[in-house]
Amino acid sequence: MTGGRGEAEWWRDAVVYQVYIRSFADGDGDGIGDIEGIASRLPYLSDLGVDAIWVTPWYPSPFADGGYDVADYCDIAPVFGDLARAEALIEEVHGLGMRLIIDLVPNHTSDRHPWFTRALAAGVGSREREWYWFRPGSGPGGDAPPNDWPSVFGGPAWERVAGDGDPTQWFLHLFAPEQPDLNWANPKVAEAFDGVLRFWFDRGVDGFRIDVANAMAKDPALPDLFDRATGDRATRAGDGDDRLADHPYWDRDEIHETFRRWRRIADSYRDRLGGPKMFVAEAWQVRRGGLARYLRADELHNAFNFEFLATAWAPDVMRSVIDRHVSMVAAVGAGPTWVLSNHDTVRVVTRYGRAPGATAGKEPHLDLVVGLRRARAAALLTLALPGSTYLYQGDELGLAEVEDLPDEALQDPIWRRSGRTIRGRDGCRVPLPWSEDGPSLGFGAAEPWLPQPAGWARLAVSAQSNDPGSMLSLYRRAIALRRSHLVGRGHDIVWPETGPGVLAFDRGGSFACVVNFGTDAVALERGAEVLIASGPLDGPNLPTDTAAWLIRP
Ligand code: GLC
Ligand code: MG
Secondary structure, three states, rough: OOOOOOOOOOHHHHHHEEEOOOHHOOOOOOOOHHHHHHHHOOHHHHOOOEEEEEEOOOOOOOOOOOOOOOOOOOOOOOOOOOOHHHHHHHHHHHHOOEEEEEEEEEOOOOOOOHHHHHHHHHHOOHHHHHOOOOOEEOOOHEEEEOOOOOOOOOOOOOEEEOOOOOEEEEEEEOOOOOOOOOOOHHHHHHHHHHHHHHHHHHOOEEEOOOOOOOOOOOOOOOOEEEEEOOOEEEEOOOOOOOOOOOOOOOOOOOOHHHHHHHHHHHHOOOOOOOOOOOOEEOOOOOOOOOOHHOOOOOOEEOOHHHHHHHHOHHHHHOOOOOOOHHHHHOOOOOOOEOOOOOOOOOOOOHHHOOOOOOOOOOOEEEEHHHHHHHHHHHHHOOOOOOOOOEEEEHHHHHHOOOOOHHHOOOOOHHEEEEEOOOOOHHHOOOOOOOOOOOOOOOOOOOOOOOOOOOHHHHHHHHHOOOOOOOHHHHHHHHHHHHHHHHOOOOOOEOOOOOOOEEEEEEOOOOEEEEEEEEOOOOOOOOEEEEEEEEEEEEEOEOOOEEEEEEEEE
């Protein structure tokens, strides 16, 4: 480990595996993944060599947004198991020397959470309503939403209170209407979440991934986002340099007070293996260089670097994104964090398989052979970078996005909210293939909640396990080599001169990672040993879309 904060800061060089619980493994045969399923596959995760597992929300929920609509933060959804099973899982994970982090969803609750139903029942002007953002509508009779904020999932971010009593009132939901936003300016909300953190830390959870960490604070004046006359984003100080400056809900300064409060709670614990507890922030929209604020020494430990995820397959931009992130986090003493995909994004193989610059108006051409070759190279690239890597389930199998799910199978609220024009995120959430046959390719005993494509049998874990050329074998070997060669090398990277189309960096002198983005093979450094390559080499040359790790004598 590196960075001068002590050996126990395990996340600084960790590989963290993201389990999207509904789609990982189904232990009880109802077609939906669950805790028993995770437990049954722990040996797989341990063999893969990951340091920690992040489990997406497992709380009781009406599942309007796949569980990101939480109805009780201190319990387990019956469909996933129960509290005793969760506690046993935590023990089992620790028994294998791994850590377990869970998802915290503090920006909003489910509309079935007792805090919300209580607020509705208590009526206008009550203290209970202060837990959320209730406001009178605008226009005659309060028929229009209080302001112009859009929901991330489409449509307005306001829903009118239904039923009798106070039809002029609306409530804020930056996501689905079933996900009312909490009012973090209310100290009661903060106190309630202190209890949630303690509840899970007391049960041995090693940390939290914080859902939409950048949206929790709102400008209490709830100003319009757009200028009603011009349609422009309303101008405020700092705009022009950065469109998110003084934004009414993204990346506001007040949220950091909450993170400092949480850090004090986390620091009052040690994990079972002697390390501190940790937080990783999900924050897509932040001001320029803004992630560093989340990572100050008394705030959060990691923050997903989505700029890297969103970068096209091109060496120059990738290099500048990498450089910017490494130096930004170093300035606050934090570690870099890499992520190629997650349950909200298009699968890596598909993303890199889409030809850039396709003719406007036409679907960009998709080549999954190219996509897979690049995804393999990207795996070596990210695993060679300093810091922690978050690996989304199924990427280690090279799964592509499932783009032909039948309409009636789609569950993502984006599909409905967009008037069935945007298909949403179900295509990266299809249940994993574990074996080559059976009704759900080993996922469980029943039909899975989303249908698996016919071609997935050959991508099953059982099919890839003994194939040295498979994506799974590549990940297993690379994670093991990373542990033996890279962990402990420090977080500095050096960029040697290369020809065009090549991205190469050195870590700690003797280690180099080289990726060829160009169309022609390039010569590898003579005298260096190739530790691993993402595809076959062409004699002493590295072919197109291929990465290699080198060790110099
Ligand atoms: C985060 C989650 C996403 C969810 C949203 C609302 O972005 O990753 O899945 O829909 O928050 O909770
Ligand atoms: Mg199940």
